[in-house]
Amino acid sequence: MPPAPAIAVADLVVDRGKKPVLKSVSTEIAPGTVTGLLGPSGSGKTTFIRAVVGTQKVKGGTVTVLGEPAGAKPLRGRVAYVTQDASIYRDLSVKANVAYFAALYGRDRHEAMRAIERVGMGDHADKLAGNLSGGQKTRTSLACALVIEPEVLVLDEPTVGLDPVIREELWDQFRALAAGGATLLVSSHVMDEADRCDRLLLLREGQFIADDTPAALRESTGTANLEAAFLHLIRELEGAR
Amino acid sequence: MSLRITFITAGRILRQLLNDHRTVGLILAVPALIIALISAIMDDAPQVFDKTGLILLAAFPFMLMFMITSITLLRERTGGTLERLMTTPTGKLDLVVGYALAFGTAAAAQTAVAAGVAFLWLGLDTAGPTWAVFLICIVTSLFGMALGLFVSAFATTEFQAIQFMPVFVVPQLFLCGLIWPADQMAGWLQGVSDALPLTYAVKALAEVQAHTEVTSDMWADLAVVLGAVVVATVLGAATLRRRTD
Numbered sequence: 001m002p003p004a005p006a007i008a009v010a011d012l013v014v015d016r017g018k019k020p021v022l023k024s025v026s027t028e029i030a031p032g033t034v035t036g037l038l039g040p041s042g043s044g045k046t047t048f049i050r051a052v053v054g055t056q057k058v059k060g061g062t063v064t065v066l067g068e069p070a071g072a073k074p075l076r077g078r079v080a081y082v083t084q085d086a087s088i089y090r091d092l093s094v095k096a097n098v099a100y101f102a103a104l105y106g107r108d109r110h111e112a113m114r115a116i117e118r119v120g121m122g123d124h125a126d127k128l129a130g131n132l133s134g135g136q137k138t139r140t141s142l143a144c145a146l147v148i149e150p151e152v153l154v155l156d157e158p159t160v161g162l163d164p165v166i167r168e169e170l171w172d173q174f175r176a177l178a179a180g181g182a183t184l185l186v187s188s189h190v191m192d193e194a195d196r197c198d199r200l201l202l203l204r205e206g207q208f209i210a211d212d213t214p215a216a217l218r219e220s221t222g223t224a225n226l227e228a229a230f231l232h233l234i235r236e237l238e239g240a241r
Numbered sequence: 242m243s244l245r246i247t248f249i250t251a252g253r254i255l256r257q258l259l260n261d262h263r264t265v266g267l268i269l270a271v272p273a274l275i276i277a278l279i280s281a282i283m284d285d286a287p288q289v290f291d292k293t294g295l296i297l298l299a300a301f302p303f304m305l306m307f308m309i310t311s312i313t314l315l316r317e318r319t320g321g322t323l324e325r326l327m328t329t330p331t332g333k334l335d336l337v338v339g340y341a342l343a344f345g346t347a348a349a350a351q352t353a354v355a356a357g358v359a360f361l362w363l364g365l366d367t368a369g370p371t372w373a374v375f376l377i378c379i380v381t382s383l384f385g386m387a388l389g390l391f392v393s394a395f396a397t398t399e400f401q402a403i404q405f406m407p408v409f410v411v412p413q414l415f416l417c418g419l420i421w422p423a424d425q426m427a428g429w430l431q432g433v434s435d436a437l438p439l440t441y442a443v444k445a446l447a448e449v450q451a452h453t454e455v456t457s458d459m460w461a462d463l464a465v466v467l468g469a470v471v472v473a474t475v476l477g478a479a480t481l482r483r484r485t486d
């Protein structure tokens with residue numbers, strides 16, 4: 001018997017501003033894996049992620065995380081969420097930001113410093129977050145989640161605007177977290193990152209057009225890379241109309 | 242509610258405030274300066290200054306708390322940090338009480354400076370004890386905080402939040418007895434005045450002004466303000482939504 005899914009989404013329907021954004025999506029995400037959530041801008045990635053962390057009003061369906069309804073109180077110490085735009089306090093230093101979120105989970109300043117080092121922000125720890133570059137803000141926001149060492153880590157486009165070296169390092173960390181048993185859901189625009197995921201969810205116009213491993217996706221579409229596989233799927237869908 | 246998280250939250254909010262040196266300077270200096278100005282204007286009528294200066298002591302922290310709470314909370318709402326906090330173990334009440342502790346501390350510091358200048362230097366005089374004045378000022382400032390918390394839900398930009406000042410704060414200042422005694426206003430205005438919590442803060446201050454002992458009327462008036470704090474806080478906490486569209 002496979003292990004119980006860390007995240008189970010069934011027939012999820014979400015409207016935003018009276019417009020349907022997610023039109024009955026379902027999936028199951030196994031614990032200890034990295035799942036990539038891919039899709040064009042406006043396809044509903046952030047909406048899906050918000051439903052998983054329990055901050056999105058939903059119209060129908062269920063989202064279950066670690067056996068509890070998404071956003072339930074017991075989950076709040078076990079799930080961490082990194083929003084698409086860095087959610088940090090501009091008038092606090094990097095250190096104070098990370099130490100604050102660390103403290104909410106009973107973690108100390110040393111652990112905060114370690115998380116800051118892990119995102120390569122050690123040299124900027126005393127800078128005010130408002131004076132950071134976009135990528136540095138993103139990394140600070142990420143450190144605020146990494147410090148918690150959550151069981152489920154949900155990241156909305158965490159690597160946008162970061163250079164290849166840092167991106168590579170972060171993905172190594174994501175893989176290491178998953179190897180340690182954590183479940184990661186990561187949205188991305190970048191197709192070469194998709195190859196580092198165990199499983200991919202391709203979202204388009206509010207529906208999953210694929211839910212498979214990268215290798216299986218390449219094979220079923222007969223393409224060499226995922227970018228081509230994605231395009232192939234979209235063309236197929238449009239041809240079918 | 243968790244006391245630990247409440248204190249962590251209050252510490253974070255205070256640190257944010259302290260990092261903004263200019264705001265700290267303005268918070269501490271401006272009320273004292275304005276009260277000094279009023280005192281100079283009313284140089285020939287110390288009894289009038291005793292009344293006006295005393296009301297201003299409570300009015301400033303009230304305005305301050307309204308402003309900084311509505312703007313800071315609006316930033317939390319629009320900057321995504323509120324959404325993030327809602328996925329952490331932070332409860333709504335932890336956040337609200339954290340705000341009250343942090344900004345209440347700021348209001349206490351402001352009141353201490355302004356009251357120090359008014360009592361020791363400008364010769365402001367009350368029959369009753371200074372601690373009672375202080376207590377009324379702090380409770381009134383908490384009402385400003387709770388009101389700011391509540392209205393921040395109806396503003397989507399900082400411009401709008403600022404515009405709520407003339408809507409929610411200025412009428413209370415005009416009708417509370419600061420510029421004109423409430424009992425000399427038209428009947429319907431007295432009715433409005435009686436419905437505004439700030440009026441009771443002013444009544445409580447008048448009690449301290451007139452009596453050497455702390456009176457039960459003062460406690461009753463203060464209880465009304467405290468009641469308003471609770472109501473506005475509950476309404477404000479209800480505007481913090483865990484799930485949004």
Ligand SMILES: Nc1ncnc2c1ncn2[C@@H]1O[C@H](COP(=O)(O)OP(=O)(O)OP(=O)(O)O)[C@@H](O)[C@H]1O
Binds near residue numbers: 040041
């Ligand atoms: N607050 C809102 N009110 C109304 N509609 C919204 C709101 N937020 C997003 N939408 C709409 O919902 C749809 C999905 O948005 P979502 O943010 O989930 O997309 P996304 O896939 O994350 O896009 P991106 O890659 O650009 O971040 C979009 O059409 C968007 O316009």
Ligand SMILES: [Mg+2]
Binds near residue numbers: 045046047084156
């Ligand atoms: Mg998005």
